[in-house]
Amino acid sequence: METTAETISGGVPNATMKLLFVEMGVGYDQHGQDVTSAAMKACKNAISSNSIPAFRRGSIPGVSFGEMKLQIKLGVPHSLHQQLDLEKVKSIFPYGKIVNVEVVDGGLICSSGVLVEEMGDKNEDCYIVNVAVYVGY
Known part of the structure; x- marks a missing residue:
């Protein structure tokens, strides 16, 4: 999957993408x-x-399957930005050209209420991430 540098500003996808x-x-x-x-x-x-x-199916006149574009905006707790592996995240998308991935402050760190060492827990933290996936061409 190819990634090019376009931006999302103000939460709205780049104007070059329909x-x-x-x-x-x-x-x-x-x-x-x-x-x-x-x-x-x-x-x-x-x-x-x-x-x-x-x-x-060619329902959009003049647009082929290969022209599908994705822009991904992730809300991640600020303290966790550096731990995020974007290549793994991008692997979730089976098709479409990812033109941008933006990581912004968001999400949440809260307590899961329990530490389970057998499941790899280091503490009781639960990490929550939000995403908006913009689809166009």
Whole structure:
């Protein structure tokens, strides 16, 4: 999957992309304190209940399947930005050209209420990540 440098400013996708819809999701990691896992779950949550036949069936005149573009905006607790593996997060998307991934302050660190060492816990922290996936061409 190719990534190019475009930006999302003010929460709105770059004007060079014709926006079709926005998918939103949330993911969390209750045990193990892995923010990448939480971000991957958020992305799966955003895209798992959708089908996009318009790109494959040629429903958009002059637009082929290969022209599908994605912009991803992740809300991640500030203290966890450096721990996030964006290559793993991008691997969640089975098709479409990812033109931008933006990480902003967001999400949440809260207590899971229990420390389970057998599940890799270092503490009781639960990491929560939010995502907006902009889909267009």
